[in-house]
Amino acid sequence: MSFTNLGLSKPILKAIEDQGYTSPSPIQAQAIPLVLEGKDVLAGAQTGTGKTAGFTLPILELMMHKSLKRQKLKTRALILTPTRELAAQVHQNVVDYSKYLPFTSAVIFGGVGINPQKAKLKNGVDILVATPGRLLDLIGQDALDLSNVEFFVLDEADRMLDMGFIHDIKKVLKMLPSDKQSLLFSATFSTSIKKLADSLLDSPTLIEVAKRNTSAQTISQKVHFVDKGRKKELLVHLIKRDNWHQVLVFTRTKHGANKLTQHLEIEGIKAAAIHGNKSQGARTKALADFKANAIQVLVATDIAARGIDIDQLPHVINFELPNVPEDYVHRIGRTGRAGNEGVALSLVCVDEHEFLNDIEKLIKKDIEKEEIPGYEVDPTIKPEPKKKQGGNRGRGGRGNGGGQGRRNNGQSTRNNSRNSRGRA
Structure with missing residues (x-):
């Protein structure tokens, strides 16, 4: 299969060609037609499968043709990611694939000054890639309005939950229009992910490019x-x-x-x-x-x-x-x-x-x-007593990328959510 068979317009196909791609990955071949049909999607896709293009390309295509229902245009597409590095990576994909289109985009995350980001958003952008904490910070400072969002993507949702962002996500969802198209991507599925999907997606189509919680055959x-x-x-x-x-x-x-x-x-x-x-x-x-x-x-x-x-x-x-x-x-x-x-x-x-x-x-x-010669295990060494891990899952607490891990009581989780903002 070629990208030309997926219903994408010439400017987007040209941008794909510039990136050196000719054939879509399995997740792209499945997701792009469904998104173009306007369906909500729940996708199980590991990193490295090409999932970013799987949602970026069809959103760009729809933005080219979809009539503007709202009088005041601000942000039309919001992509929420768990970490700074991933936000930067996703935004670069948006820039690469929209190079021949008249859309503006921006990426916002913590760890850097907020004022340049406020200036970037002053005139509005079509596509916004963000981490939850900094997004809510900017909304709290009246620098951003999400009432016109037509497309919402929650990327790496499993990691979002791991990092304790569930309360921030719920706050963002309340600010979005009810008639948006929503896409949720997760490398692993769990009861929590299913619950989140039920609250976010409307009769979603499920896509899985690999069995749940499995490693790639390569x-x-x-x-x-x-x-x-x-x-x-x-x-x-x-x-x-x-x-x-x-x-x-x-x-x-x-x-x-x-x-x-x-x-x-x-x-x-x-x-x-x-x-x-x-x-x-x-x-x-x-x-x-x-x-x-x-x-x-x-x-x-x-x-x-x-x-x-x-x-x-x-x-x-x-x-x-x-x-x-x-x-x-x-x-x-x-x-x-x-x-x-x-x-x-x-x-x-x-x-x-x-x-x-x-x-x-x-x-x-x-x-x-495999045993490496010269590094054989000493059988007399016994396991150390286990330490209590708490709810942060052993990640060293707040700061490993901008979020703070979950703790066991609700009040701590709420505090974690507040503390993580501006750092993600």
């Missing part, structure tokens, strides 16, 4: 059992032995990311860390250097890595397994994208065996185990 997964105290040593060994480049490494905490980055630098491996305590400028530079191969390893926390979009990223390493199995699917989904092959390795110590079991149950497969 990703080779492997586990190396290793003692906790030798993980850094083994990681350095693997990187140097196989001369890896563009290695994305996940840690559970910001502090852990910093310590690992320092160790890699001492070992002569150029590395940078990306997490919520880094300024937006530092995060943008680290990601740009990583994409340009100026650094060999990017060490990231889960939420900060959201939005990293590198088509041919070859290696993802779980330096520490996530304690939420769905996060494993999100992590390794950064490789094996767009039909390319990728490798996902996990360095697992005795404390993480339960996490590994939960992951294998979720993805419904046993991950291959």
